[in-house]
Amino acid sequence: MNTFEEYADKFRITCDPETLDCCMTDAAFSIFEGSGLLLTQGGNSFSHQSEGAIRLILTDLQLFHDTHLKPLSSPVLFSFRKDILDTGEDPFLELWQDRLKSDPIVQIKTSGKSSFQPFSPDDPLFTFAFTSLSGLIGAVNNFIGKVMGEVILEESGSHPFPRLLKLVYNTLSADQKTVVQALEGIHHSGIVMPLLLVLGEINAAEYAKGLISLKIQPKEFFSEILAGVAGVQAYSGFTLQKPGREKQSSDLIPLGEGDAIEFKSTLRWDIRAGKTNQVIERACLKTISAFLNSQGGCLLIGVRDNGSIEGIESDRFANEDKFLLHLWTLIRSCLGRDFSPYIRTRLEKADEKTICLVECQPSTRPVFLRQPGYEEEMYIRIGPSSNALDISEALKYIKDHFPER
Amino acid sequence: MNVKVESSGDYTTIIVEGRLDTTNAGEFEKQMMAVLQDGCTRIILDCTGLSYISSSGLRILLVVQKKMIAIKGQFSLCCLHPGIKEIFDISGFSTIFSIFPDKEAALNG
Numbered sequence: 001m002n003t004f005e006e007y008a009d010k011f012r013i014t015c016d017p018e019t020l021d022c023c024m025t026d027a028a029f030s031i032f033e034g035s036g037l038l039l040t041q042g043g044n045s046f047s048h049q050s051e052g053a054i055r056l057i058l059t060d061l062q063l064f065h066d067t068h069l070k071p072l073s074s075p076v077l078f079s080f081r082k083d084i085l086d087t088g089e090d091p092f093l094e095l096w097q098d099r100l101k102s103d104p105i106v107q108i109k110t111s112g113k114s115s116f117q118p119f120s121p122d123d124p125l126f127t128f129a130f131t132s133l134s135g136l137i138g139a140v141n142n143f144i145g146k147v148m149g150e151v152i153l154e155e156s157g158s159h160p161f162p163r164l165l166k167l168v169y170n171t172l173s174a175d176q177k178t179v180v181q182a183l184e185g186i187h188h189s190g191i192v193m194p195l196l197l198v199l200g201e202i203n204a205a206e207y208a209k210g211l212i213s214l215k216i217q218p219k220e221f222f223s224e225i226l227a228g229v230a231g232v233q234a235y236s237g238f239t240l241q242k243p244g245r246e247k248q249s250s251d252l253i254p255l256g257e258g259d260a261i262e263f264k265s266t267l268r269w270d271i272r273a274g275k276t277n278q279v280i281e282r283a284c285l286k287t288i289s290a291f292l293n294s295q296g297g298c299l300l301i302g303v304r305d306n307g308s309i310e311g312i313e314s315d316r317f318a319n320e321d322k323f324l325l326h327l328w329t330l331i332r333s334c335l336g337r338d339f340s341p342y343i344r345t346r347l348e349k350a351d352e353k354t355i356c357l358v359e360c361q362p363s364t365r366p367v368f369l370r371q372p373g374y375e376e377e378m379y380i381r382i383g384p385s386s387n388a389l390d391i392s393e394a395l396k397y398i399k400d401h402f403p404e405r
Numbered sequence: 406m407n408v409k410v411e412s413s414g415d416y417t418t419i420i421v422e423g424r425l426d427t428t429n430a431g432e433f434e435k436q437m438m439a440v441l442q443d444g445c446t447r448i449i450l451d452c453t454g455l456s457y458i459s460s461s462g463l464r465i466l467l468v469v470q471k472k473m474i475a476i477k478g479q480f481s482l483c484c485l486h487p488g489i490k491e492i493f494d495i496s497g498f499s500t501i502f503s504i505f506p507d508k509e510a511a512l513n514g
Contacts, residue, residue: 105495108495126460
């Protein structure tokens with residue numbers, strides 16, 4: 001089986017850059033050479049759901065076709081995923097134990113000991129190493145804290161860190177796994193650091209400085225490591241836009257209400273009064289606008305505050321289409337038509353009832369709630385509640401959070 | 406940062422609290438040097454209240470360590486905050502210092 005390093009070493013592609021083009025085929029985008037599909041060495045097409053990813057590969061091929069493509073460039077990453085990972089094989093998992101053993105951070109976490117020889121105090125890198133490793137350890141501990149909050153490990157005598165790593169690795173998409181393997185293969189960076197980079201827990205500079213501080217790479221390679229990381233990040237930036245799995249209500253409800261999750265029993269029906277009520281609609285709109293103005297989040301309509309299921313059936317619409325139509329009319333008329341791209345709605349069944357998930361991405365422009373009969377207001381999310389800002393607060397918030405482009 | 410020096414019998418305990426960084430490293434160094442000049446040959450640095458140490462703080466510990474080795478003395482660290490202990494471990498500095506989980510272990514060490 002080919003590891004990424006071996007695969008990249010043997011990687012060759014011959015094509016005429018003049019005849020390459022990006023075309024849409026079925027539900028995906030593909031690279032064509034003339035009238036035929038361009039194929040990887042393994043005979044797979046360069047096809048991806050993300051048009052951005054395919055354009056990136058195409059332009060990398062057009063730029064570098066006549067020189068040796070860098071191992072961390074998008075054509076190599078994509079071909080490795082298609083030819084190796086998508087066949088169900090994972091060379092990384094086969095060598096997992098060896099990689100764990102040699103990973104300096106795993107060594108510390110599991111045994112408290114490291115085989116690493118520190119920089120001497122006379123070395124100019126002494127201060128640098130101590131400072132960058134302090135930051136790295138902080139990031140590792142944050143990451144563990146987060147993952148431990150999400151998973152329950154079975155009791156076992158062994159240290160949980162390696163098991164956590166494997167659990168997290170297994171949840172990655174094939175493109176993310178490719179990036180982890182590529183970074184490890186080319187930089188010899190072990191498991192932890194590439195994983196933290198892919199998950200956004202550390203940035204490119206922290207990754208590169210970590211490698212130098214741990215003497216995995218010499219300091220002369222700093223720029224080269226950064227350039228390599230920029231290559232994989234360009235690739236993952238496009239491929240990660242379409243996550244493999246949407247958030248399910250069954251994942252979200254147990255988390256309870258918080259910064260990014262809110263439950264509402266109904267969209268318009270006042271259950272106590274037994275009639276429709278604009279105040280109820282406003283509550284949903286406040287939440288959506290607050291998510292858009294803050295870090296995004298998911299509103300679940302048809303779920304009671306305590307997490308039990310009310311179902312949107314209580315809203316007494318003739319059918320689900322009418323419900324969604326009403327919701328979107330409210331969003332467009334009270335928040336603005338141009339914010340639709342940041343909002344996605346989806347219906348899901350739970351306990352034989354229907355829940356509506358309203359997923360909101362952070363907006364790049366401020367959103368104001370303009371509902372007939374009310375003053376115009378701006379909401380932001382503070383913890384589990386949506387709060388209106390007064391004018392001076394709103395001005396400051398907009399200045400701080402929506403820089404003019 | 407607060408530093409307290411307690412001498413008892415054949416050893417001196419130095420209790421350091423708060424953040425030890427470049428803004429107060431000079432002051433800390435002065436206090437450490439004063440203890441060394443008193444001819445103390447056994448020093449325990451109690452880090453229970455030490456919340457952060459920067460590389461300039463670490464340099465002072467290395468200087469003290471060097472001087473103690475020269476006079477065949479003993480310099481131990483105890484009660485390191487887990488976060489700090491980890492930084493020492495991963496950067497390899499725990500192989501340079503004698504680090505103990507508590508003061509009792511440091512005294513017996």
